[in-house]
Each structure stands twice: as C-alpha cells, then as structure tokens.
Amino acid sequence: MKLIGEKINGTLLPVRRAIENRDSRFIRELAKLQAEAGADWLDVNAGTSPEKELDDLVWLINCIQDEVDTPLCIDSANPGPLAAAVDRVKVTPMINSISLEPQKLEGILPIVVKTECEVIALAMDENGIPRSLDERLTVIHKLVSATRSSGIPDSKVYIDPLVMAASTNTDNGKIVLDTIRIIHEEFPEIHFCGGVSNISFGLPHRTLVNQAFLSLAINAGLDCAILDPLNRDIRAAILSVELVLGMDKHCQRYSRASKKGLIGRQTDKNA
Ligand code: THG
Numbered sequence: 001m002k003l004i005g006e007k008i009n010g011t012l013l014p015v016r017r018a019i020e021n022r023d024s025r026f027i028r029e030l031a032k033l034q035a036e037a038g039a040d041w042l043d044v045n046a047g048t049s050p051e052k053e054l055d056d057l058v059w060l061i062n063c064i065q066d067e068v069d070t071p072l073c074i075d076s077a078n079p080g081p082l083a084a085a086v087d088r089v090k091v092t093p094m095i096n097s098i099s100l101e102p103q104k105l106e107g108i109l110p111i112v113v114k115t116e117c118e119v120i121a122l123a124m125d126e127n128g129i130p131r132s133l134d135e136r137l138t139v140i141h142k143l144v145s146a147t148r149s150s151g152i153p154d155s156k157v158y159i160d161p162l163v164m165a166a167s168t169n170t171d172n173g174k175i176v177l178d179t180i181r182i183i184h185e186e187f188p189e190i191h192f193c194g195g196v197s198n199i200s201f202g203l204p205h206r207t208l209v210n211q212a213f214l215s216l217a218i219n220a221g222l223d224c225a226i227l228d229p230l231n232r233d234i235r236a237a238i239l240s241v242e243l244v245l246g247m248d249k250h251c252q253r254y255s256r257a258s259k260k261g262l263i264g265r266q267t268d269k270n271a
Helices: 013-020 024-036 053-067 079-088 102-107 109-115 133-149 172-186 196-200 206-220 232-244 249-259
Strands: 002-005 041-044 072-075 094-098 118-122 157-160 191-195 224-227
Touching: 013 024, 013 053, 024 041, 024 053, 041 053, 053 072, 053 079, 072 079, 079 109, 094 102, 094 109, 094 133, 102 109, 118 133, 133 157, 133 172, 172 191, 172 196, 172 206, 191 196, 196 206, 196 224, 206 232, 232 249
Parallel strands: 002 041, 002 224, 041 072, 072 094, 094 118, 118 157, 157 191, 191 224
Antiparallel strands: none
C-alpha cells in the first residue's frame, strides 16, 4: 500500500497561515514528519486563492525540497500553476488530478503526457460525481480510453473513485468498494487511490469508520491512499490488514512497527 501524505494543504488553517507568512519552518516540519512516517509522496495543495496559487505552490515546493527527497503529488485544478510546479520538482512527481471534465483533459492531460508521470484520475465529469455505480463505471471507462489514447500506460494511472461521506448517503461506501473491485478485475494494471477519511465526515468516532472502510477497500484492491501518515489508528489498520491479506512477508513490517511502539495502545504492546 502506497501512502500520499495529505498534511501540506492550504485549505487547512495552520497551513494557510504558514503560506501567508512564508513560514518555511512549519512547512519543512510537516514534510519531515510525513516522510519519516513512511509517506511515498507528499500532497502539495496551495489552497483556494487562484491569483496567488502559482507563487504559493512554487514556494511550497521549494520549502519541501529543501527538507526531504520524497516525491511530490501536486494537487491543483489549474494547468498554469501545475505546469510551473512540475518544472520545479527535482523528482518526477505525481499529478493530482485529471477527470473527464473537458478543461482537465485539455489543460492537464497534456502536462501528464509531457512529464511521463503518474496521475490521479477522478471518477467525475462535467456533471459532477456520478451518484450510481453504473454511471461511475461509465465515467472510469471513458477516462481509461482517454489516458490510453494519450499513450499513458495503465500502470501510471491511479483511479480515484471519490470517497464521499456515508452520513449523506449510506450507499457511498459500497459504491466505492464495488467500483474498485469491478475496475480492478477489468484493468489489473490500474491503481486506485482515495481520500479515505471522507467516508466518516460528519460522524462521531471517525476512526472506527475510517478503519472499517480502509480494511474493506484494501481487500477490494485499493493500493494507494491520501491520508495523514502520522495518524496511529490509520497506520495500525493498514499494517494489520496487509498482514491478514498475506501482503506482509514474515509479518515483518507489522512486527517492526510494534517494536518501535508505532501501533497498538501506547502503554501495552499486546493491546
Ligand atoms: N482525492 C484526491 N485529492 C484530494 C482528496 C481526494 N486532495 C484533498 C483531499 N481530498 C485530501 N486531503 C486532505 C487533507 C487534510 C485533511 C483531509 C484531507 C485533514 N487533515 C487533518 C489535519 O491534518 O489536521 C488530520 C486528519 C487525521 O488525523 O486523520 O482533515 O479525496 N485525489
């Protein structure tokens, strides 16, 4: 399971403040902590002010690269800032994201082709996120046609089925799980990626719901997630599910995490 660290996101208030104040120490610390916690990429999202996005994104990227070598996942809906960001990274990044919206296919897909990088493809089109399973599958089929005809190998595509709150529609979890299972069987080279914690939005004890969903999603074929790698509960869920599914040779990663005190109740290693 690959992890994309989500914490450098300008829609979070402390990050927005750090961007506004050009507080590079704060950003570097977030980069270091997530890299040490095992993030495979660091998501970089400059936030919501379009006129400043380019400057802010380039500043963020420079800060992060001064601290860590972890590849970046550049999270922007806008071709201009995205292209500028891609030009400044030291290691080939992941692009977050394309979708079936015409402006994404016209503006962002060519950047992916030129960069020969991995890309997250959101299961949505100009009408938004499809509500039913069938519609979501149709959108994904069209997305895969678009990436294939641009010459992008399936192995560089991460489909994001778009995890939505179960509190607003109790079918939301099942739709994502079925989407992953069906597309995974059809296109075995394609990866899946999602913002796992969206499932529990608006509910109490969010961790419980996140853990249950993550376990089922990994079983269905989810092999990448955007999450907080510093979150102990999430880390425990991933390690224990991978162990049970035979994805952790000799239970090595689980045991190592336990020895380091990274999982389980903090006072008792058998918890
Ligand atoms: N799909 C794709 N990209 C995405 C999302 C997605 N990018 C943005 C978002 N969704 C994922 N990013 C975040 C970033 C921060 C938080 C949630 C989603 C957040 N973080 C808390 C914090 O850092 O304080 C901690 C949460 C925790 O402890 O678990 O709320 O769906 N392609």
